[in-house]
Amino acid sequence: MTMRDSLNRAMGMTDDSDAVQRLAEGGLAIANVDTMSQAIHDVYCGIVADHQHPSEKDREQARAMIDALQKVAASQYPA
Numbered sequence: 001m002t003m004r005d006s007l008n009r010a011m012g013m014t015d016d017s018d019a020v021q022r023l024a025e026g027g028l029a030i031a032n033v034d035t036m037s038q039a040i041h042d043v044y045c046g047i048v049a050d051h052q053h054p055s056e057k058d059r060e061q062a063r064a065m066i067d068a069l070q071k072v073a074a075s076q077y078p079a
Helices: 003-010 019-025 033-044 056-076
Strands: none
Touching: 033 056
């Protein structure tokens, strides 16, 4: 099952719904270490980079960013 399918199911939406697009329209994004490290690479290395893929430093920054986002989200929206 894809992340998109899992999200649709968790949000009680049908399989043909696009929860990710609806979240994006609301200013939110779905990220994991892979997608966050690619985003960090794209923003900070940009098109002038001498490499195409995120480095281990990008992945470490992605892990730290996701941890920080989860802490903020947990404090703003407690379970």
